[in-house]
Amino acid sequence: MSRRDRAVIFDVQRFSVHDGPGIRTVVFFKGCALDCAWCHNPEAVRPTPxxxxxxxxxxxxxxxxxxxxxxxxxxxxxxxxxxxxxxxxxxxxxxxxxxxxxxxxGREVGQRELLDEVVKDREFFATSGGGVTFSGGEPVLHSAFLGDFLPLARAEGLHLAIETCGGAPWELLEPLLPSLDLVLYDLKVMDTALHQRLTGKDNVQIHEVLRRLLARGIPVEVRMPVVPGHNTDDGNIRATAAFLTGLGVDRLSLLPYNHLWEAKLRALDTTRRPLGIRAPEPDFYRELESRFEASGIQPYR
Ligand code: SF4
Ligand code: SF4
The missing domain is CATH 3.30.70.20 (Alpha-Beta Plaits)
Structure with missing residues (x-):
């Protein structure tokens, strides 16, 4: 159960251009609903400092x-x-x-302290169409904290986005929606058994939460963290495209694989092991985009 007054975050990253429109400040919460074998932020999984x-x-x-x-x-x-x-x-x-x-x-922050931190770059947000993105870990697990924080941030005129894997229950996400401008929603692997094996949880709820989100009409950008050899086969591309098309979604963001997460493992208290995947060349992504396009899904560029 998350707290209303305080939350554990592990970073506040300013001047990001990869986590929603414009220049953004990204708040990274600790604690996650999944345990992905390729987690790019393995320091986010444990909920405490x-x-x-x-x-x-x-x-x-x-x-x-x-x-x-x-x-x-x-x-x-x-x-x-x-x-x-x-x-x-x-x-x-x-x-x-x-x-x-x-x-x-990881450190605990209070509502006012975090607000003071995220409003610092409001001029850059205004000139670039940017704002604040809540990431992690899984920020929806901090629903009680965000339920109070988002209206405060909205009152400051900030554009607010959340990045979620959909692994937290709908009941935690739903109360946050009135204060959000954008949901960045990750789909990892379509095969349920493979999803369970690679992330520690099946994808049944994840698909249901996406369906509910889209029905609410809030802007949603669906994304796929690319993990070469794990979700880049034809079967997963066709299944992802068919699922999205069935939901009326015709665009997908492909998030590039970054192998640098493996270097963090030696510093952490974790049993996670490197996957040994090399970062692909740009051609790999161009070809992946073409394969999605052939299945009726346009990439965000
Ligand atoms: S190594 Fe010892 S002092 Fe350091 S965090 Fe662990 S228990 Fe505390
Ligand atoms: S022994 Fe190394 S890790 Fe320990 S306090 Fe000294 S510098 Fe830090």
Whole structure:
């Protein structure tokens, strides 16, 4: 259950041009409804603030962190410094580390504090047709917080968008709709069993939430995070196109694959493993777009 007054976010990114129209500030919430094998923000999945360890920054000979850990989870060595099974993510070591080798990811924010942060670039929003996008993780899991925050942001005249995987129940998304200008909605894989295997959840509810959203008439941009070899086969393209066409949707955004997420894994308390997929060449996307076009779906360009 999310809180009304506070939420855990892990980043506020200014001057984004990839998360809705114009220049935008993107608020990244922690906690997700899915657990995708290719998650580009693996630091978003855990709902609470968490410790990360960047061993390249660690100072040889320093042992400040080892002294303060109440769980004796830290070893006096640079490689495999942390016994993650003992770490409670209390953050004491990060406060002590002089090199930012130990860093907490995620912080609690209140309504007013976040509002002050997102209105900073309102001139850029006005001149570019931009605004604020709520992302994550899954921002809809923070429905109670956003239910109060969105009207405050709207009263400031901001264009408001949300990025969702549809994995949260409709009852959490629905109350937010009157304050939103745009929903960016991700579809990952059409085959239900494969979706379950790759994301930890089937796609039945995800499809139903999209149907309900479209019926409400709110602007929706459907997107597909491209994961080469996992959702780029002809079968998935045809099934995605048929599903969208059946809903009266004739456009799709293809989100490029970014393999850099794999580099984060070594810093995190996670069992997620690299997929070893290389970033495709631009030709790959042009060909993918053509295949969707041949199935009646136009790409957003
Ligand atoms: S965050 Fe983990 S490793 Fe650091 S002091 Fe707390 S329990 Fe120890
Ligand atoms: S406090 Fe920071 S720099 Fe010092 S040993 Fe620990 S991780 Fe390395």
């Amino acid at each position: 968490e410790l990360t360890y960047w061993r390249d920054r660690c100072i040889s000979g320093c042992r400040e962190c080892v002294e303060v850990c109440p769980e004796t989870a830290l070893f006096d060595r640079i490689e495999a410094r942390i016994a993650w099974s003992r770490c409670t993510h209390c953050g004491l070591c990060a406060q002590t580390c002089p090199a930012d080798a130990l860093v907490m990811v």
